[in-house]
Amino acid sequence: MKSLAELKAIRDKMQSQVSVRTEADENTIRVVVGMATCGIAAGARPVLQELSDLVQEEKLQNVKVTQTGCIGICQYEPIVEVFEPGKEKVTYIKMTAEKADRVFAQHLREGKVVTEYTIGAATTMK
Amino acid sequence: MFRSHVMVCGGTGCSSSGSHKLIENFEKEIQAAGLETEVKVVQTGCFGLCELGPIVIIYPEATFYSRVQEGDVKRIVSEHLLKGRPVKELLYDETVAAGLDTIKSLDETTFYKKQVRIALKNCGVINPELIDEYIAYDGYEALGKVLTEMTPEDVIKVILDSGLRGRGGAGFPTGLKWKFAAANAADQKYVCCNADEGDPGAFMDRSVLEGDPHVVLEAMAIAGYAIGASKGYIYVRAEYPIAVKRLEIAIGQAREYGLLGENIFETGFNFDVEIKLGAGAFVCGEETALMTSIEGKRGEPRPRPPFPALKGLWAKPTILNNVETYANIPQIILKGAEWFASMGTEKSKGTKVFALGGKIKNTGLVEIPMGTTLRTIIEEIGGGIPNGKKFKAAQTGGPSGGCIPAEHLDVPIDYDNLTAIGSMMGSGGLIVMDEDNCMVDIAKFFLEFTVEESCGKCSPCRIGTKRLYEMLEKITSGKGTLEDLDKMEELCYHIKANSLCGLGQTAPNPILSTLRYFREEYIAHVVDKTCPAGVCKDLMRYTIDPDKCRGCTACARVCPVKAITGKVKEAHIIDQSKCIKCGACMSTCKFDAISKK
Numbered sequence: 001m002k003s004l005a006e007l008k009a010i011r012d013k014m015q016s017q018v019s020v021r022t023e024a025d026e027n028t029i030r031v032v033v034g035m036a037t038c039g040i041a042a043g044a045r046p047v048l049q050e051l052s053d054l055v056q057e058e059k060l061q062n063v064k065v066t067q068t069g070c071i072g073i074c075q076y077e078p079i080v081e082v083f084e085p086g087k088e089k090v091t092y093i094k095m096t097a098e099k100a101d102r103v104f105a106q107h108l109r110e111g112k113v114v115t116e117y118t119i120g121a122a123t124t125m126k
Numbered sequence: 127m128f129r130s131h132v133m134v135c136g137g138t139g140c141s142s143s144g145s146h147k148l149i150e151n152f153e154k155e156i157q158a159a160g161l162e163t164e165v166k167v168v169q170t171g172c173f174g175l176c177e178l179g180p181i182v183i184i185y186p187e188a189t190f191y192s193r194v195q196e197g198d199v200k201r202i203v204s205e206h207l208l209k210g211r212p213v214k215e216l217l218y219d220e221t222v223a224a225g226l227d228t229i230k231s232l233d234e235t236t237f238y239k240k241q242v243r244i245a246l247k248n249c250g251v252i253n254p255e256l257i258d259e260y261i262a263y264d265g266y267e268a269l270g271k272v273l274t275e276m277t278p279e280d281v282i283k284v285i286l287d288s289g290l291r292g293r294g295g296a297g298f299p300t301g302l303k304w305k306f307a308a309a310n311a312a313d314q315k316y317v318c319c320n321a322d323e324g325d326p327g328a329f330m331d332r333s334v335l336e337g338d339p340h341v342v343l344e345a346m347a348i349a350g351y352a353i354g355a356s357k358g359y360i361y362v363r364a365e366y367p368i369a370v371k372r373l374e375i376a377i378g379q380a381r382e383y384g385l386l387g388e389n390i391f392e393t394g395f396n397f398d399v400e401i402k403l404g405a406g407a408f409v410c411g412e413e414t415a416l417m418t419s420i421e422g423k424r425g426e427p428r429p430r431p432p433f434p435a436l437k438g439l440w441a442k443p444t445i446l447n448n449v450e451t452y453a454n455i456p457q458i459i460l461k462g463a464e465w466f467a468s469m470g471t472e473k474s475k476g477t478k479v480f481a482l483g484g485k486i487k488n489t490g491l492v493e494i495p496m497g498t499t500l501r502t503i504i505e506e507i508g509g510g511i512p513n514g515k516k517f518k519a520a521q522t523g524g525p526s527g528g529c530i531p532a533e534h535l536d537v538p539i540d541y542d543n544l545t546a547i548g549s550m551m552g553s554g555g556l557i558v559m560d561e562d563n564c565m566v567d568i569a570k571f572f573l574e575f576t577v578e579e580s581c582g583k584c585s586p587c588r589i590g591t592k593r594l595y596e597m598l599e600k601i602t603s604g605k606g607t608l609e610d611l612d613k614m615e616e617l618c619y620h621i622k623a624n625s626l627c628g629l630g631q632t633a634p635n636p637i638l639s640t641l642r643y644f645r646e647e648y649i650a651h652v653v654d655k656t657c658p659a660g661v662c663k664d665l666m667r668y669t670i671d672p673d674k675c676r677g678c679t680a681c682a683r684v685c686p687v688k689a690i691t692g693k694v695k696e697a698h699i700i701d702q703s704k705c706i707k708c709g710a711c712m713s714t715c716k717f718d719a720i721s722k723k
Contacts, residue, residue, distance in 0.1 A: 004270045011262060013258075014258045020130065040209070
């Protein structure tokens with residue numbers, strides 16, 4: 001390495017790789033993926049990985065992607081819950097990695113809930 | 127990208143309780159669960175709570191597993207990492223205490239909550255063997271800033287304005303040291319790092335070197351630029367193998383990246399660092415002895431002046447700073463002098479790392495803002511004294527420091543306050559003592575250390591400390607007189623006034639401070655011939671209460687010197703002239719008939 005620009009390039013690349021090591025604070029948006037047996041069987045692992053990758057790659061420092069056990073509505077797995085400070089919890093159901101891309105782009109980055117994937121949309125449709 | 131990082135402490139404390147094996151196990155189990163592309167294992171430096179090691183922290187949740195054993199790894203992987211269910215019974219007690227609806231994260235625990243981590247910022251956060259991780263946390267940015275945007279005078283001004291004082295113990299303003307060395311013109315100057323941590327119980331420098339070695343290299347290069355030096359030496363003791371290994375790796379990586387060597391950041395600035403291993407002599411922590419040792423000679427101090435800033439290593443202008451001092455430098459450069467000066471007290475800025483030890487629940491490393499009280503450190507961060515015992519004193523400053531009694535628990539800790547109450551900051555060892563500790567015995571312990579470590583060059587220290595030790599032995603064996611106390615005190619002041627270096631000048635401090643605050647304990651030894659804490663063996667008597675003794679003969683059978691006599695079913699007697707005070711009879715007696723006084 002010879003220049004400051006190269007140092008900065010390494011820093012930018014590495015910062016996203018270590019961003020999971022910061023602790024949540026009161027402004028953090030928590031994204032929780034159900035990873036019990038039901039969730040994993042329905043395909044939660046790629047969903048979790050996709051969300052985690054996107055948040056790190058795009059450096060959304062106010063978002064934490066974590067996992068939890070069984071949420072209790074196994075028929076709707078894979079489930080992703082989004083907790084925004086001061087807002088109602090949003091529950092996305094029957095998620096896939098592709099749907100996760102859209103939740104990331106619209107909800108986590110732009111703050112617009114993807115209504116059609118939520119549990120509310122599924123129950124009103126029936 | 128990994129969705130989860132498993133941080134396993136690889137500091138000396140956790141390594142000795144088997145953390146390397148844990149890392150292997152985690153890697154194996156993660157592989158077996160097919161999680162190797164989702165979860166990463168990271169070896170870190172010290173987290174600070176050494177008492178509970180080996181420590182494992184799992185991100186993103188920041189869950190805190192303590193005392194993790196090899197056999198626990200499989201469960202953590204299959205439950206927590208795969209299924210998102212933290213294994214509660216393996217978590218640190220406080221994070222899963224009753225009444226909590228969620229698991230507390232690392233930063234929310236009482237141990238960490240009141241800490242402010244500057245020198246220890248990266249310890250437990252990065253893998254110290256990867257330079258890229260250091261760079262991720264703004265590593266070498268301060269060096270870049272200094273070389274491209276600041277003049278050496280600017281750098282010295284920032285350090286001066288920050289109010290940073292030497293963390294090795296004496297508390298000399300760091301900026302002033304640099305200013306003096308910069309002002310002395312020479313064809314070659316040197317930057318040295320004192321990593322010869324020798325106080326019993328102190329291990330903050332070791333932890334910084336083990337957990338964040340690059341911060342020292344970066345700060346030394348900054349110092350080199352500020353004073354006009356191109357060469358640095360780190361003097362570290364050979365008893366710190368992990369620290370030495372990580373420093374070697376760090377130096378290799380920094381050279382490879384061009385962050386040490388020639389023409390750094392294409393600015394024409396050259397700087398390189400070499401490690402010198404010390405053989406563990408305490409006196410080599412004294413600056414002139416340290417430099418004499420680097421030169422390849424016997425590590426003995428020499429009179430000052432001339433000070434190292436004028437004539438140091440190989441008679442060239444040299445600065446010598448402690449590891450923890452350096453660990454503050456890059457952040458002061460990046461965040462500014464005002465930021466640093468906003469923390470602490472009027473004359474002691476920033477934070478200080480303390481190594482907590484002795485009679486305290488949370489043995490380990492803590493970093494607190496200057497001005498925090500001893501009470502906060504001991505009762506809150508340290509978790510108090512175990513077994514419901516009463517606090518008696520805290521020893522700071524190691525063999526050069528003194529004991530602080532309970533009446534001063536609320537004094538805000540800084541350099542000047544500690545000196546005013548007869549102790550000193552020292553390098554940051556903090557040993558807590560309870561009612562079971564004898565203060566005369568503590569003074570004797572430290573004097574035994576200084577007698578052993580005195581280099582012998584000057585007679586006040588060589589002969590004086592030995593005489594002091596003999597007087598203490600006389601007192602603890604019950605042969606002392608009140609006159610001895612006066613003589614001892616007088617000798618203390620002579621040694622302080624006439625010794626060549628800091629070792630001798632401060633060696634009597636443990637005696638003077640215990641005499642000041644615990645004189646009645648000395649008097650009990652001398653006049654009443656008793657040791658109130660029940661520590662000094664020669665003053666102890668084991669006696670059998672004839673009313674309680676059933677004559678079971680258990681004590682007589684266990685006594686190794688046959689000092690106990692008596693007939694079966696009759697009260698036994700201990701022959702005090704034979705008794706070696708081993709205590710075996712007392713722990714054997716089922717009827718609580720034997721007491722120690």
